[in-house]
Amino acid sequence: MKIVQNIAELRDWRRQVGMRRVVLVPTMGALHEGHVHLVEQARELAGPNGCVGVSIFVNPLQFGPKEDFGRYPRELESDAAKCEAAGADIIFAPPVEEVYAPDRSIIVLEQSLSQVLCGASRPGHFDGVCTVVAKLFNLFQPDHAVFGRKDYQQLAIIRRMVRDLDYGVRLHGIETVRESDGLAMSSRNRYLDADERHQAPALLRALQRAQQAWNEGETSAAVLRELAQEVIASEAPLGRIDYLEVVDDTTLQPLSVVQSNGLIAIAVFFGKARLIDNIELR
Ligand code: PAF
Numbered sequence: 001m002k003i004v005q006n007i008a009e010l011r012d013w014r015r016q017v018g019m020r021r022v023v024l025v026p027t028m029g030a031l032h033e034g035h036v037h038l039v040e041q042a043r044e045l046a047g048p049n050g051c052v053g054v055s056i057f058v059n060p061l062q063f064g065p066k067e068d069f070g071r072y073p074r075e076l077e078s079d080a081a082k083c084e085a086a087g088a089d090i091i092f093a094p095p096v097e098e099v100y101a102p103d104r105s106i107i108v109l110e111q112s113l114s115q116v117l118c119g120a121s122r123p124g125h126f127d128g129v130c131t132v133v134a135k136l137f138n139l140f141q142p143d144h145a146v147f148g149r150k151d152y153q154q155l156a157i158i159r160r161m162v163r164d165l166d167y168g169v170r171l172h173g174i175e176t177v178r179e180s181d182g183l184a185m186s187s188r189n190r191y192l193d194a195d196e197r198h199q200a201p202a203l204l205r206a207l208q209r210a211q212q213a214w215n216e217g218e219t220s221a222a223v224l225r226e227l228a229q230e231v232i233a234s235e236a237p238l239g240r241i242d243y244l245e246v247v248d249d250t251t252l253q254p255l256s257v258v259q260s261n262g263l264i265a266i267a268v269f270f271g272k273a274r275l276i277d278n279i280e281l282r
Contacts, residue, residue, distance in 0.1 A: 001084040003076075003091045010092050010139055021050035024142035024169075025088070026133055029056040030073035034177035034185035036086045038146050041174050043087030045144050053140050054083045056093040061100070061107070062128030068272070073187060092139070099135065107131045108165075113157045113252045117265055118276065121242050126157050133158055137167050145169050150176040150184050152263060152278045156252055176277070178204070184277045191273035195238060200275060202236035203266055206244075207279040210264050214281050219257050221246035224264060232268065242267035242274060249280060 004010050014022075023042040027035055042052045056079055063069035076093055083091055107127050113119070114126035137145070147155045155173045162169055177185045182204035183197075192200055206228040213227050225244050232239055246255050249263040258281055265278040 001080070001088055001090065003080055003093060005092075005094050006098050007094065007139060010090075013090055014139070014141060017051050021046055021144070022140060022142045023050060023052050024136060024140045024145040025052065025054045026136050026145065026147070027054060027056055027079075028058045028072065028187070029079045029093070030075060030187035030190075031056075031079045031082045032177075032185045032187060032189075034148055034150070036082055037177050038148060038174055039083055039086035039088050041172065042144070042146050045146070045172065050143075051089045052087055053090045053092060053142065054088045055136050055140075056091055057099065057132065059099075059128055059132040060096055061131055062125050064122055064124065067122075068188075068191075073190065092136075099132070108134045108161065110157050110160065113153065113160055116247065116252050116254070117153050117243060117245060118267060119153065121267070126154070129154055130157060130161050134161065134165065134167075137169055142169055144172060146172045146174055148176060149173045149280075150186070150277065152265060152280075153252060156250065184275070186275060188273050188275065192270055196270035196273070199236040199238050200268075200270060202232055202239065203268055203275060203277045205235060206231035207264055207266060207277060210246075211279050211281060214258060219259060221255050221258055221262075224258065228264065228266065232266075236268065236270075239268040239270055242269055246281075249282075 023046040025038045025042045046052050058072050060069055108130035109127050110130050119126050159171055182201040209231050210224040210228040224246055228244055244266045246262055246264050248255055249261055255262050261282040263278055263280055267276045
């Protein structure tokens with residue numbers, strides 16, 4: 001497996017690879033089993049003759065001024081070992097100066113799906129995500145790209161970007177990988193102290209409570225939200241709900257009634273850590 005840190009080398013690699021199928025896994029590093037699963041899925045999609053590329057880049061553009069850009073974990077050596085074991089062929093791990101010119105003045109702006117859920121509490125976040133993913137798509141020119149479904153909104157927005165900007169990339173949303181107690185894997189779980197970690201699986205239980213009610217015929221979004229809220233209140237008193245929403249699974253706009261399908265999504269602060277999770281109702 002190759003590790004490249006500059007764009008010229010990545011372009012050389014891309015030229016050499018030519019017509020072989022390229023599958024991209026964009027990450028910010030600090031890889032956990034969820035990421036390893038993404039790389040393994042990418043390996044399968046690439047097949048024996050294809051190539052799997054992993055980008056590892058903590059993208060400053062998607063962090064707010066008060067967010068954790070500075071303390072976000074950076075551990076290239078152990079990340080590289082995990083990528084290699086999972087079947088990656090190349091890692092692109094550039095420094096910030098390689099990706100962004102100091103006088104850069106163009107971004108990719110998403111104006112609808114990014115106004116709700118995480119976008120409402122993290123203004124500019126998804127513009128940062130779209131901008132860096134657009135650049136990665138331009139550099140890797142992948143045939144396929146894989147993203148985790150835990151970041152459902154991110155996947156929906158990138159889908160929209162691929163459609164609206166005519167990227168010829170096939171996107172794959174991969175199921176969330178969970179700890180044995182149900183907590184969705186996230187590089188931010190390490191910010192939790194022992195008590196918070198103990199309470200954090202309540203996110204999934206809250207979503208499941210709503211899902212169960214919906215499966216049993218409850219269609220009122222207000223009722224579904226209330227049921228989920230009760231679980232957080234009783235099982236995760238250290239948690240502070242940032243949002244708990246029932247939305248359309250494509251437009252992400254809030255629903256008042258959930259008929260045939262929808263998404264219930266939650267974000268909860270535990271101290272400085274902000275955890276997200278979701279369940280698709282279908
Ligand atoms: O999901 C992530 O890790 C990031 O948002 C991504 C897609 C790598 C863009 O920086």
